[in-house]
Amino acid sequence: MLENLRPAWIVTRRELKDQFRDWRIIIPLVLLALVFPGLVDFAAGQLVDFIKGYGANIFADRLIPFMLMVVGFFPVSISLAIALESFVGEKERGSIEPLLTSPLTDVQIYVGKLAAALAPPLLASTLAVIVYLVGINFQLDWRPPGILLVQILLLTLVQGIVMVSGAVIISSQTTSVKAANLLAAFVIIPMAFLIQGEAVVMFWARYSVLWWIIAGQVVIAALLIRSGISYFNREELLGRELDSLNFRWGWRVFVEAFSGGEKTPLAWYRRVVAPAVQRMRAPILAMCLALAMGIWAGAGEASEFALPTEVLNLNNLDQGFINGLDAIRFFSVSGVGTVWIHNLRAILLATLAGFFSFGVLGVLVLMMPLMLVGYFMANTAAAGLSPLVFLGALVAPHGLFEIPAIVLAGAAIMHLGGTLLAPSHGRSIGEAWLRSFADWAKIVVGLVVPLLLAAAFVEVLLTPRVAVWLLGG
Amino acid sequence: MIVAENLSKRFGDFLAVDRIDFQVSAGEVLALLGPNGAGKTTTIRMLTAILRPTTGKARLAGYDVVEQADQVRASVGVLNEQHGLYGRMSAHEYLDFFGQIYRLDIERRQQRIRGLLESFGLYEHRHRRIGQFSKGMRQKLALARTLLHEPPVLILDEPTSAMDPESASLVRRSIRSLRSAERSIIICTHNLAEAEDLADQIAIVRGGRIIAKGTPSELKLALLGPAEFEITLDEELQEPLPALPKGARLTSYSPHWLRYQTADPARINSVVIQALLAQGLRVITLREVPRSLEQVYFQAVSSQHELEM
Numbered sequence: 001m002l003e004n005l006r007p008a009w010i011v012t013r014r015e016l017k018d019q020f021r022d023w024r025i026i027i028p029l030v031l032l033a034l035v036f037p038g039l040v041d042f043a044a045g046q047l048v049d050f051i052k053g054y055g056a057n058i059f060a061d062r063l064i065p066f067m068l069m070v071v072g073f074f075p076v077s078i079s080l081a082i083a084l085e086s087f088v089g090e091k092e093r094g095s096i097e098p099l100l101t102s103p104l105t106d107v108q109i110y111v112g113k114l115a116a117a118l119a120p121p122l123l124a125s126t127l128a129v130i131v132y133l134v135g136i137n138f139q140l141d142w143r144p145p146g147i148l149l150v151q152i153l154l155l156t157l158v159q160g161i162v163m164v165s166g167a168v169i170i171s172s173q174t175t176s177v178k179a180a181n182l183l184a185a186f187v188i189i190p191m192a193f194l195i196q197g198e199a200v201v202m203f204w205a206r207y208s209v210l211w212w213i214i215a216g217q218v219v220i221a222a223l224l225i226r227s228g229i230s231y232f233n234r235e236e237l238l239g240r241e242l243d244s245l246n247f248r249w250g251w252r253v254f255v256e257a258f259s260g261g262e263k264t265p266l267a268w269y270r271r272v273v274a275p276a277v278q279r280m281r282a283p284i285l286a287m288c289l290a291l292a293m294g295i296w297a298g299a300g301e302a303s304e305f306a307l308p309t310e311v312l313n314l315n316n317l318d319q320g321f322i323n324g325l326d327a328i329r330f331f332s333v334s335g336v337g338t339v340w341i342h343n344l345r346a347i348l349l350a351t352l353a354g355f356f357s358f359g360v361l362g363v364l365v366l367m368m369p370l371m372l373v374g375y376f377m378a379n380t381a382a383a384g385l386s387p388l389v390f391l392g393a394l395v396a397p398h399g400l401f402e403i404p405a406i407v408l409a410g411a412a413i414m415h416l417g418g419t420l421l422a423p424s425h426g427r428s429i430g431e432a433w434l435r436s437f438a439d440w441a442k443i444v445v446g447l448v449v450p451l452l453l454a455a456a457f458v459e460v461l462l463t464p465r466v467a468v469w470l471l472g473g
Numbered sequence: 474m475i476v477a478e479n480l481s482k483r484f485g486d487f488l489a490v491d492r493i494d495f496q497v498s499a500g501e502v503l504a505l506l507g508p509n510g511a512g513k514t515t516t517i518r519m520l521t522a523i524l525r526p527t528t529g530k531a532r533l534a535g536y537d538v539v540e541q542a543d544q545v546r547a548s549v550g551v552l553n554e555q556h557g558l559y560g561r562m563s564a565h566e567y568l569d570f571f572g573q574i575y576r577l578d579i580e581r582r583q584q585r586i587r588g589l590l591e592s593f594g595l596y597e598h599r600h601r602r603i604g605q606f607s608k609g610m611r612q613k614l615a616l617a618r619t620l621l622h623e624p625p626v627l628i629l630d631e632p633t634s635a636m637d638p639e640s641a642s643l644v645r646r647s648i649r650s651l652r653s654a655e656r657s658i659i660i661c662t663h664n665l666a667e668a669e670d671l672a673d674q675i676a677i678v679r680g681g682r683i684i685a686k687g688t689p690s691e692l693k694l695a696l697l698g699p700a701e702f703e704i705t706l707d708e709e710l711q712e713p714l715p716a717l718p719k720g721a722r723l724t725s726y727s728p729h730w731l732r733y734q735t736a737d738p739a740r741i742n743s744v745v746i747q748a749l750l751a752q753g754l755r756v757i758t759l760r761e762v763p764r765s766l767e768q769v770y771f772q773a774v775s776s777q778h779e780l781e782m
Contacts, residue, residue, distance in 0.1 A: 010573045014559070021561040094555025098618065101521045101551040102574045103543055234523040 011112025041135030087171030165224035257438035294367035298374025359417020507678035560604030
């Protein structure tokens with residue numbers, strides 16, 4: 001094992017030496033490690049005084065740990081630029097080829113470069129955290145709880161690994177730093193979402209959630225590294241013509257994959273859509289679990305945000321209650337078309353969100369209706385009523401069509417988002433993604449759209465009647 | 474030794490290399506010639522175990538390029554078209570890095586680095602950053618890296634490009650001495666004079682296929698016909714022209730000279746001179762008309778047929 005890692009260490013050492021001679025890397029790192037935390041210390045001191053002046057002490061108390069996270073993250077964000085430079089930059093300059101003709105294995109080159117791209121930003125990040133903590137301790141006499149410090153350092157480490165391993169995949173699909181920088185949006189945008197989420201957690205002060213974020217990122221990092229190792233091989237690096245957008249080819253691949261060459265709708269359903277559903281067995285199962293978790297999470301919130309019992313007087317169902325559910329988009333009393341378009345729009349938005357987040361945000365969007373179901377069921381139970389009656393009266397009729405549609409759409413989004421994480425042997429990521437997108441289109445056009453149309457009909461025409469009939473209003 | 478048998482490489486719908494065959498023995502130099510995009514680089518990448526052949530087989534130094542890729546890479550020195558140097562490293566650091574990768578022990582490494590830097594005239598510049606090197610110096614350093622681990626097989630893509638005449642001559646001398654040291658060498662070059670000077674065999678590649686292969690003289694004979702000779706005369710030729718003996722074919726003439734081709738110059742040349750003398754014409758000189766590899770190359774590239782000697 002160690003003997004295998006020795007050549008990787010030779011690569012790492014060379015890269016580190018190279019980085020420490022590059023002022024474009026060193027100056028930002030030094031500024032972010034030594035100067036930026038000092039500025040943040042000063043700003044934190046000023047802000048805390050200002051906020052406390054208005055009595056918002058809780059906000060001030062949570063600002064300091066939040067700043068700790070920011071100070072740790074900024075230097076590590078440079079690892080993305082270093083990784084792109086190290087992987088695709090070498091390819092662009094042709095300096096990767098002598099390495100590829102050497103006896104180094106693909107994994108040794110990959111690991112060597114990965115370590116080199118991570119080490120200086122992590123070092124700078126740790127230094128920045130220390131500078132910040134020393135400053136804030138001196139200024140406000142604040143010391144972080146040990147666990148929080150460990151969480152922040154772990155968070156910084158896994159974020160660095162996710163960015164670098166994502167950058168490797170991007171690098172394997174381009175031949176120029178310029179193109180790689182454009183594609184880096186696929187790493188930067190999800191990371192920006194994540195940082196915003198982490199910011200919410202820090203101000204919310206539910207630090208235990210950070211463990212989940214760390215665990216989630218460890219999984220993503222592992223998947224990205226697995227794909228990175230698969231893509232970072234000699235054949236992929238030098239055997240493909242990249243960076244040229246070929247719309248005609250892209251359209252042809254998509255149409256072929258979408259239609260499967262079938263001429264009749266029946267044959268298309270049987271030989272194209274059915275196999276696509278088969279391929280999505282694992283995402284479908286995962287989506288079912290995600291929805292079950294959504295119900296559970298929604299139910300969990302009911303104890304904290306309980307509805308007044310008079311609102312839940314299901315035996316006296318009136319128009320006000322129905323309108324209330326309509327207002328929160330639980331179900332709609334408007335026209336079939338409106339409901340259908342609204343649901344389709346939600347699916348498209350979830351797809352768009354999933355597109356930039358390996359499918360995660362898309363799944364979260366689709367979990368929301370089920371979270372509401374769980375929330376109302378738990379509230380119904382808390383009010384002493386049967387949650388099954390609520391389920392049967394207000395969810396089941398149209399849910400019979402809508403929930404399978406959500407499961408299928410979520411699975412297709414997961415499958416599409418996961419394309420970037422899974423190695424696509426023998427195909428470029430572009431082709432693999434186009435085929436996944438065609439699978440998504442098959443599922444949505446062939447199943448989700450008709451199911452949502454049926455759901456809209458039932459929701460508008462049947463569900464209110466069933467509700468009134470069952471609840472006896 | 475390098476052996477390629479029926480080697481092909483397909484990228485999607487594009488066939489980059491189409492059933493290439495050749496063999497380069499120890500102490501032999503093969504020049505791969507061809508226009509850009511002919512498939513030379515892809516062939517080299519297959520031979521150096523970077524790309525897997527779609528079909529066919531290749532062996533380098535006795536190792537299979539697919540099954541024994543690691544051994545192949547350890548046995549070959551490759552000078553790439555792009556030098557692939559690290560501008561922020563010194564020449565010594567650069568060679569030391571590759572010496573470690575090729576697992577040379579420190580003593581051997583330092584000895585080889587010093588020897589190569591000295592032989593390429595770079596020793597005084599060993600601590601300078603490569604970024605400050607001229608193009609020629611970079612090319613020499615890249616060549617030094619190629620030779621560092623003393624590989625039995627060398628593949629050199631444009632070995633003298635960007636070099637001044639003195640450096641280019643130095644590199645050519647190095648290649649000759651490497652050939653004498655029983656190494657198998659492939660050179661890819663657009664410098665046809667250099668190919669003719671260094672290569673024992675020439676292979677001309679077009680559209681992924683070898684369209685002509687053989688020694689320079691075999692290719693000249695096959696593509697340009699038999700050797701051509703020129704006789705200059707002391708007086709003007711008069712019509713009708715003197716009849717040439719059987720075995721000599723008149724190709725061109727002017728009032729003071731005539732050219733002919735013959736496949737048997739040892740016999741025919743004296744017969745031609747005797748014939749001219751018999752007709753009262755006085756001969757000043759007889760010389761073979763030089764024919765360059767460039768003529769062979771253009772003839773081969775424009776030809777619709779494939780030739781193999």
